[in-house]
Amino acid sequence: xxxxxxxxxxxxxxxxxxxxxxxxxxxxxxxxxxxxxxxxxxxxxxxxxxxxxxxxxxxxxxxxxxxxxxxxxxxxxxxxxxxxxxxxxxxxxxxxxxxxxxxxxxxxxxxxxxxxxxxxxxxxxxxxxxxxxxxxxxxxxxxxxxxxxxxxxxxxxxxxxxxxxxxxxxxxxxxxxxxxxxxxxxxxxxxxxxxxxxxxxxxxxxxxxxxxxxxxxxxxxxxxxxxxxxxxxxxxxxxxxxxxxxxxxxxxxxxxxxxxxxxxxxxxxxxxxxxxxxxxxxxxxxxxxxxxxxxxxxxxxxxxxxxxxxxxxxxxxxxxxxxxxxxxxxxxxxxx
Amino acid sequence: xxxxxxxxxxxxxxxxxxxxxxxxxxxxxxxxxxxxxxxxxxxxxxxxxxxxxxxxxxxxxxxxxxxxxxxxxxxxxxxxxxxxxxxxxxxxxxxxxxxxxxxxxxxxxxxxxxxxxxxxxxxxxxxxxxxxxxxxxxxxxxxxxxxxxxxxxxxxxxxxxxxxxxxxxxxxxxxxxxxxxxxxxxxxxxxxxxxxxxxxxxxxxxxxxxxxxxxxxxxxxxxxxxxxxxxxxxxxxxxxxxxxxxxxxxxxxxxxxxxxxxxxxxxxxxxxxxxxxxxxxxxxxxxxxxxxxxxxxxxxxxxxxxxxxxxxxxxxxxxxxxxxxxxxxxxxxxxx
DNA sequence: AGTTAGCAGTCGAAAGACTAAAGTGCTAAT
DNA sequence: ATTAGCACTTTAGTCTTTCGACTGCTAACT
Numbered sequence: 001x002x003x004x005x006x007x008x009x010x011x012x013x014x015x016x017x018x019x020x021x022x023x024x025x026x027x028x029x030x031x032x033x034x035x036x037x038x039x040x041x042x043x044x045x046x047x048x049x050x051x052x053x054x055x056x057x058x059x060x061x062x063x064x065x066x067x068x069x070x071x072x073x074x075x076x077x078x079x080x081x082x083x084x085x086x087x088x089x090x091x092x093x094x095x096x097x098x099x100x101x102x103x104x105x106x107x108x109x110x111x112x113x114x115x116x117x118x119x120x121x122x123x124x125x126x127x128x129x130x131x132x133x134x135x136x137x138x139x140x141x142x143x144x145x146x147x148x149x150x151x152x153x154x155x156x157x158x159x160x161x162x163x164x165x166x167x168x169x170x171x172x173x174x175x176x177x178x179x180x181x182x183x184x185x186x187x188x189x190x191x192x193x194x195x196x197x198x199x200x201x202x203x204x205x206x207x208x209x210x211x212x213x214x215x216x217x218x219x220x221x222x223x224x225x226x227x228x229x230x231x232x233x234x235x236x237x238x239x240x241x242x243x244x245x246x247x248x249x250x251x252x253x254x255x256x257x258x259x260x261x262x263x264x265x266x267x268x269x270x271x272x273x274x275x276x277x278x279x280x281x282x283x284x285x286x287x288x289x290x291x292x293x294x295x296x297x298x299x300x301x302x303x304x305x306x307x308x309x310x311x312x313x314x315x316x317x318x319x320x321x322x323x324x325x326x327x328x329x330x331x332x333x334x335x336x
Numbered sequence: 337x338x339x340x341x342x343x344x345x346x347x348x349x350x351x352x353x354x355x356x357x358x359x360x361x362x363x364x365x366x367x368x369x370x371x372x373x374x375x376x377x378x379x380x381x382x383x384x385x386x387x388x389x390x391x392x393x394x395x396x397x398x399x400x401x402x403x404x405x406x407x408x409x410x411x412x413x414x415x416x417x418x419x420x421x422x423x424x425x426x427x428x429x430x431x432x433x434x435x436x437x438x439x440x441x442x443x444x445x446x447x448x449x450x451x452x453x454x455x456x457x458x459x460x461x462x463x464x465x466x467x468x469x470x471x472x473x474x475x476x477x478x479x480x481x482x483x484x485x486x487x488x489x490x491x492x493x494x495x496x497x498x499x500x501x502x503x504x505x506x507x508x509x510x511x512x513x514x515x516x517x518x519x520x521x522x523x524x525x526x527x528x529x530x531x532x533x534x535x536x537x538x539x540x541x542x543x544x545x546x547x548x549x550x551x552x553x554x555x556x557x558x559x560x561x562x563x564x565x566x567x568x569x570x571x572x573x574x575x576x577x578x579x580x581x582x583x584x585x586x587x588x589x590x591x592x593x594x595x596x597x598x599x600x601x602x603x604x605x606x607x608x609x610x611x612x613x614x615x616x617x618x619x620x621x622x623x624x625x626x627x628x629x630x631x632x633x634x635x636x637x638x639x640x641x642x643x644x645x646x647x648x649x650x651x652x653x654x655x656x657x658x659x660x661x662x663x664x665x666x667x668x669x670x671x672x
Numbered sequence: 673a674g675t676t677a678g679c680a681g682t683c684g685a686a687a688g689a690c691t692a693a694a695g696t697g698c699t700a701a702t
Numbered sequence: 703a704t705t706a707g708c709a710c711t712t713t714a715g716t717c718t719t720t721c722g723a724c725t726g727c728t729a730a731c732t
Contacts, residue, residue: 025724038676043725061682061724101498101554140476142488150486150496152478160486160496162437218437235593238586249585250574257571361695374705379696397695397711 002052002073009035009045010054011078014066018314021241023063068313071278071291075317083318084326088117092323096330103127103156107297107305108230110327115233117323120311121256124230124297125266127155127305130191130223137185139177144168149215151222153190155302161218165211173211180204190223229262242312248289255286255310266306269294274324279313289313293320295328304331338388338409345371345381346390347414350402354650357577359399404649407614407627411653419654420662424453428659432666439463439492443633443641444566446663451569453659456647457592460566460633461602463491463641466527466559473521475513480504485551487558489526491638497554501547509547516540526559565598578648584625591622591646602642605630610660615649625649629656631664640667 002010012033016024026039026046035042046064049055054070057063066074095113100106107124115122132153140148145165152158184201185193198216202209234256243249255261264284269275278291293315294308307327309320338346348369352360362375362382371378382400385391390406393399402410431449436442443460451458468489476484481501488494520537521529534552538545570592579585591597600620605611614627629651630644643663645656 023724027724039724040676040678040726041674044675047726057725059683061726062684063724101500136478138476138478140474140486142472142474142486146488148486148494150476150478150484152482158484158496158498160494162494164437233593235586235590238589244582246580250571253571253574253589257569359695363695375695376697376705376707377703380704383697393696395712397697398713399695 002049002054005037006045006049007078009042010049010066010070011074013046013049013055013064014070014074014078017065018316021314023058023065025063028063066314068279068281071313071317072281075276075278075321079318079321081318081322081325084322088323089326092117092327092330096327102158103304104228106331107307110297110331111230111307112232114307114309114323114327115236118309118311118316118320119233119236120309120315120320121234121237122232122307122309123256123262123266124307125227125263125305127157127303129157129159129225129227130189131303132157132190134185134188134190137178137181139174139181141169141171141174147174147215149219151190151219155304159222161222163214163218165214167210169211177211177215193219193223226259227263229259231256237311240312242289242314251286251289252310255284255290261286265292265310266294266308269296269306269308271296274321274328276317276321291315291317293317293324295324297328297331299332338385338390341373342381342385343414345378346385346402346406347410349382349385349391349400350406350410350414353401354652357650359394359401361399364399402650404615404617407649407653408617411612411614411657415654415657417654417661418658420658424659425662428453428663428666432663438494439640440564442667443643446633446667447566447643448568450643450645450659450663451572454645454647454652454656455569455572456645456651456656457570457573458568458643458645459592459598459602460643461563461599461641463493463639465493465495465561465563466525467639468493468526470521470524470526473514473517475510475517477505477507477510483510483551485555487526487555491640495558497558499550499554501550505547513547513551529555529559562595563599565595567592573647576648578625578650587622587625588646591620591626597622601628601646602630602644605632605642605644607632610657610664612653612657627651627653629653629660631660633664633667635668 009029012029012035013024016028016032026042029035029042030037030039046055050057050064053067054073055064056067058065092113095109098109100109104126107126111122111124132155134151135154136152138150140150142148142162145168147163147165147169148160149163150158150160180201184197193216201216202212237243237252238249243252255265261284265282265287268277268283274293274295276291276293280288282288282290282292289312290310291313292308292310294306296306297304309324311320345365348365348371349360352364352368362378365371365378366373366375382391386393386400389403390409391400392403394401428449431445434445436445440462443462447458447460468491470487471490472488474486476486478484478498481504483499483501483505484496485499486494486496516537520533529552537552538548573579573588574585579588591601597620601618601623604613604619610629610631612627612629616624618624618626618628625648626646627649628644628646630642632642633640645660647656
């Protein structure tokens with residue numbers, strides 16, 4: 001579709017624009033990118049690339065900037081997917097090798113490492129609570145009137161909640177609860193703790209409804225709990241030239257400050273390797289000036305959450321995608 | 337020190353500036369604030385207030401803006417501490433009456449409510465982990481090789497951690513651990529789990545060091561864990577006119593994005609009712625254009641964390657302080 | 673046919689000039 | 703002690719001009 005010279009020129013334009021954030025002129029391309037043609041020839045090619053929609057101009061006599069179609073082509077066809085240095089690899093390794101006891105911590109570390117290496121803002125959410133399988137559910141008496149419920153799921157997530165009663169709870173009761181809930185719920189997904197289940201348990205139980213009711217309530221609260229969002233490196237974005245525009249900066253803050261938008265953003269990814277959404281490809285109006293790159297953090301087929309990068313459309317896709325691939329693989333391999 | 341008329345005029349200037357964010361002219365004061373003097377008289381007074389350092393000018397022929405000394409005087413002497421409407425009281429009540437099981441949730445709710453009512457950005461941290469008294473420490477076997485440690489402190493904080501072993505743990509061992517740790521640590525502060533204590537426990541214990549070592553390690557990790565920061569209403573600040581200045585906006589983001597700065601900020605408060613720091617009164621360079629207002633969330637003499645508001649120096653101190661006082665009292669009273 | 677030198681034409685960003693509006697400070701009168 | 707009145711200062715906005723950076727096109731070149 002595009003001949004080799006056009007591809008080369010398009011790539012040069014985008015590479016240059018990613019670096020400079022300024023419209024790219026034919027002269028610059030010839031000087032910096034070792035093209036064996038005169039600027040006039042390059043100009044002709046640029047004009048055609050613009051006609052095909054890969055490039056834009058800010059005004060009639062300006063240099064070219066990539067269009068979203070241009071970025072898309074660049075991401076799909078032109079980038080070098082191994083744009084990652086030895087130092088970066090070493091740094092990432094040292095970070096990810098840190099011992100962690102909970103995947104939550106691993107997500108946190110991966111998110112901050114990703115931000116440090118790419119210099120962009122990163123976000124993450126943990127696995128969807130409701131989808132997880134209950135591996136163990138345990139009742140523990142803390143005081144005489146304080147009962148703790150601990151739920152451990154297949155992804156290693158630990159959720160705990162405390163219920164305070166007005167009367168003493170006996171060890172016997174705790175025993176019964178442990179048996180009942182474990183036989184009924186182990187192996188089921190958290191979302192299964194619904195009305196029918198509640199009624200079943202209430203019918204089954206020999207003693208006071210007063211004890212069970214708050215337990216079910218609390219467990220449901222846990223399940224419905226909004227996912228936690230990890231955010232890293234916000235301030236880095238503010239040094240980018242695009243943030244000189246107040247409108248862009250506001251959109252960005254608005255996005256990061258609104259949980260629903262963040263969740264939308266992170267959940268929009270398909271279950272494929274790495275997702276790239278450029279500008280208007282995002283459903284979200286607030287994201288029209290940004291690109292996001294996300295990946296699902298998985299081990300086997302278990303979803304352990306989603307990690308994403310938000311940057312300007314002019315983000316360094318090569319680096320971002322390379323680093324992400326590397327981290328993604330490493331997370332997957334190490335935990336196997 | 338300042339006669340009544342000067343006070344009245346100073347107050348009018350600051351009230352007006354808080355509203356308009358524009359330098360205040362003598363004419364505006366006469367028109368809007370029902371002063372029974374001509375603008376010329378007011379001008380004379382303004383000139384003297386400026387000479388005494390309570391007011392500033394942006395240029396020779398501009399209106400006046402409050403200086404930090406002016407704000408300080410305003411906060412100390414001039415504000416109305418009951419600047420809170422019935423609707424606001426009702427709203428706050430409805431929010432704070434929500435049932436919560438952990439004080440962490442209460443802090444979260446208080447923080448977001450404060451932001452909603454004042455329209456400023458709010459932040460909070462929980463109680464200092466290391467200072468808390470261990471009320472209960474419990475070991476629970478989750479799988480055969482997964483041991484959970486739960487620590488409940490006097491402030492109601494629940495910290496839990498999981499340790500994975502390579503060998504099975506027996507119920508007997510769990511029993512021993514429960515006894516040992518409870519007799520040794522109950523009633524002590526979390527910071528007491530230090531080297532000597534570690535050695536003592538290691539000496540005391542009859543079986544493998546392999547079991548104890550990771551427990552102590554993990555508990556120490558918990559204790560040293562950075563406090564969690566709750567942040568609410570960032571985007572609201574970006575609508576303020578002072579955020580048109582990129583420098584101000586950057587300082588703000590830089591502050592919110594740096595955990596250490598946030599902790600400094602919240603921890604700088606003296607243990608008095610409500611602390612107000614105006615502009616350069618903050619030690620922190622990033623805060624020079626902002627004011628912060630904080631209070632310690634306490635019940636009795638237990639420190640349950642600190643909640644703060646960050647806004648422009650021109651913040652609505654009357655409202656902020658009134659609302660904060662109300663929330664602070666309510667938190668204290670309800671939990672008694 | 674593909675490439676290129678050369679040049680006219682376009683546009684934006686920066687600098688300067690001008691004006692109108694908003695406010696102060698001071699003087700002299702009340 | 704207060705105030706009317708006016709000269710003076712400064713900003714913000716608008717317009718104009720200039721300068722430099724590019725492009726697009728034409729005609730010549732290989």
